[in-house]
Amino acid sequence: MQKTPAAEPPQIVKLPCSEYPAAGPVAEIAKNGYAPGPAYGQGTMTSYTEYLTINTKERYEIRDITAEVERVRAAAKLQEGFVLVSTMHITSSIFVNDHETGLYADIMAWLEELAPFGKDYKHHLTGEDNADAHLKRMILGHQVLVPVTGGKLDLGPWERIHYGEFDGRRNKRVLLKAFGF
Amino acid sequence: MQKTPAAEPPQIVKLPCSEYPAAGPVAEIAKNGYAPGPAYGQGTMTSYTEYLTINTKERYEIRDITAEVERVRAAAKLQEGFVLVSTMHITSSIFVNDHETGLYADIMAWLEELAPFGKDYKHHLTGEDNADAHLKRMILGHQVLVPVTGGKLDLGPWERIHYGEFDGRRNKRVLLKAFGF
Amino acid sequence: MQKTPAAEPPQIVKLPCSEYPAAGPVAEIAKNGYAPGPAYGQGTMTSYTEYLTINTKERYEIRDITAEVERVRAAAKLQEGFVLVSTMHITSSIFVNDHETGLYADIMAWLEELAPFGKDYKHHLTGEDNADAHLKRMILGHQVLVPVTGGKLDLGPWERIHYGEFDGRRNKRVLLKAFGF
Numbered sequence: 001m002q003k004t005p006a007a008e009p010p011q012i013v014k015l016p017c018s019e020y021p022a023a024g025p026v027a028e029i030a031k032n033g034y035a036p037g038p039a040y041g042q043g044t045m046t047s048y049t050e051y052l053t054i055n056t057k058e059r060y061e062i063r064d065i066t067a068e069v070e071r072v073r074a075a076a077k078l079q080e081g082f083v084l085v086s087t088m089h090i091t092s093s094i095f096v097n098d099h100e101t102g103l104y105a106d107i108m109a110w111l112e113e114l115a116p117f118g119k120d121y122k123h124h125l126t127g128e129d130n131a132d133a134h135l136k137r138m139i140l141g142h143q144v145l146v147p148v149t150g151g152k153l154d155l156g157p158w159e160r161i162h163y164g165e166f167d168g169r170r171n172k173r174v175l176l177k178a179f180g181f
Numbered sequence: 182m183q184k185t186p187a188a189e190p191p192q193i194v195k196l197p198c199s200e201y202p203a204a205g206p207v208a209e210i211a212k213n214g215y216a217p218g219p220a221y222g223q224g225t226m227t228s229y230t231e232y233l234t235i236n237t238k239e240r241y242e243i244r245d246i247t248a249e250v251e252r253v254r255a256a257a258k259l260q261e262g263f264v265l266v267s268t269m270h271i272t273s274s275i276f277v278n279d280h281e282t283g284l285y286a287d288i289m290a291w292l293e294e295l296a297p298f299g300k301d302y303k304h305h306l307t308g309e310d311n312a313d314a315h316l317k318r319m320i321l322g323h324q325v326l327v328p329v330t331g332g333k334l335d336l337g338p339w340e341r342i343h344y345g346e347f348d349g350r351r352n353k354r355v356l357l358k359a360f361g362f
Numbered sequence: 363m364q365k366t367p368a369a370e371p372p373q374i375v376k377l378p379c380s381e382y383p384a385a386g387p388v389a390e391i392a393k394n395g396y397a398p399g400p401a402y403g404q405g406t407m408t409s410y411t412e413y414l415t416i417n418t419k420e421r422y423e424i425r426d427i428t429a430e431v432e433r434v435r436a437a438a439k440l441q442e443g444f445v446l447v448s449t450m451h452i453t454s455s456i457f458v459n460d461h462e463t464g465l466y467a468d469i470m471a472w473l474e475e476l477a478p479f480g481k482d483y484k485h486h487l488t489g490e491d492n493a494d495a496h497l498k499r500m501i502l503g504h505q506v507l508v509p510v511t512g513g514k515l516d517l518g519p520w521e522r523i524h525y526g527e528f529d530g531r532r533n534k535r536v537l538l539k540a541f542g543f
Contacts, residue, residue, distance in 0.1 A: 102302070156270055
């Protein structure tokens with residue numbers, strides 16, 4: 001194991017903040033023991049990637065994966081930047097909404113109305129029966145970019161990151177890519 | 182106030198450009214007075230975050246926030262990178278479309294058709310009455326990544342960034358995170 | 363032509379990987395001939411931007427542009443980061459789904475059901491006839507952030523990046539911005 005060839009420059013963050021969390025600037029953040037500099041954050045970029053495997057019991061299912069996103073942020077030691085959360089399958093979604101099971105049921109019923117299962121889709125000429133899943137996933141979207149500020153997922157009080165499955169009961173992968181410094 | 186511990190390396194940008202703005206390469210950009218180098222841009226990453234508070238008069242409202250995005254880009258002194266614009270509430274949207282009030286009305290009428298207010302949603306068993314807002318916001322999406330090129334928001338001629346409110350008349354926050362160099 | 367004023371630090375990548383591609387960590391990546399360091403990737407950020415022009419024969423058309431995204435990644439010599447693919451027009455989409463022409467037809471028929479052409483839209487008071495395109499594009503979305511890992515577009519086996527046109531037969535531009543190291 002070699003040493004890292006070049007020492008990293010000090011990484012210094014001082015964030016302006018107009019409204020949140022209501023008490024003016026976010027606390028000054030100094031990594032590596034350096035005192036905060038005169039300006040906002042600057043640093044050398046880090047990239048860290050994991051792949052989460054999800055296998056749902058049901059064909060249609062919604063699952064809160066916020067804890068996984070935070071786990072990846074922490075593993076990457078990210079102070080400032082993003083975690084991209086992106087499903088690698090074209091019959092599932094990543095979306096942000098309330099963690100509330102009544103709403104989960106509403107979302108599924110609503111998607112079934114907008115893009116019903118079992119219609120005479122042309123995609124089914126290939127032997128598949130999941131065209132509805134390909135459509136449903138478009139409405140909720142397939143990826144979310146989670147901001148990281150001051151070493152935390154920078155989410156609103158009710159924002160939770162969800163995986164939406166529309167053709168489950170088999171292994172599906174979700175990419176989690178932390179990017180920043 | 183301390184000095185920045187390490188001088189920043191010169192940041193140099195020379196962008197290839199095949200089609201736009203029709204006259205070949207984007208102008209060479211030299212920050213810090215350095216002459217342009219032989220290649221595309223490279224630099225030390227900067228992160229800058231603000232939180233915008235929006236309180237709409239109406240329950241349903243669309244508002245153009247493009248000027249706020251440019252203001253944050255300028256405050257961050259961003260030449261290359263992105264501004265992430267992301268609503269922190271789960272009953273509102275961030276989306277890109279035409280700044281045209283007729284279209285605003287069309288969008289609201291259309292969303293009301295696809296996800297009507299006042300239906301017998303399971304989410305309302307919690308005491309809420311805004312399940313339609315949770316659904317409407319999924320169609321338009323909750324975040325946009327605005328590219329920054331050569332010190333400008335890199336938008337097409339009609340692209341404008343909008344905030345869509347579906348449960349307003351109270352304070353809502355929008356995260357604006359500039360990231361790049 | 364001047365020389366780059368400052369030598370770049372070595373850029374070193376070693377990626378953790380829990381599940382994919384099934385055989386443990388992604389291969390260690392060493393740029394510039396350096397051996398891999400002890401941790402995940404770090405580097406000086408690069409930005410590279412191109413604009414793709416698309417002129418479809420039909421008013422409504424779906425086109426796979428994955429090869430263009432890979433071309434831009436390669437031109438930027440990106441090992442880790444993202445390519446933002448974002449249409450610069452408000453009557454077209456960028457989305458990820460299966461490359462399957464039956465599904466393309468299903469998507470177009472479905473969008474026509476959800477947001478029909480030729481209705482009495484208020485937007486048409488401006489003289490336009492394409493309000494349906496402004497709505498259709500919202501369902502599929504207007505941008506995708508394509509992750510790059512280990513020098514490759516980090517896509518699932520069926521993920522393909524598509525351009526969706528809903529008011530074509532004229533030049534439209536798509537921004538491709540590679541960002542990372």
